[in-house]
Amino acid sequence: MLTINLGVLLAVIVVLRLRRRTQSRSRNDEKLTVVIVLALGVVIAPTPVGQGILEFLGQLASGITDSSR
Incomplete structure (x- = not known):
């Protein structure tokens, strides 16, 4: 039985559409x-x-906010 991860399938569709x-x-x-x-x-x-x-995006936003002060 073949199973496809929905997240992977949606990511592939997004990449193909954005190309x-x-x-x-x-x-x-x-x-x-x-x-x-x-x-x-x-x-x-x-x-x-x-x-x-x-978590990564939160740290990035925090770093950008701190650097602008």
Whole structure:
């Protein structure tokens, strides 16, 4: 039996969609890409990888805020 991780599948779809040229996208196509990216975020958020990304982005934002003072 073959199983596909939903997060990996969504990530592949996002990469393939973003490789297309911007001029050839319609508004609906862009909206669909946003929905897929949001779904990917919801899928990976509770995982250890998602928590690591959140921690990294928090540290990055904190570093940028501290450097601007």
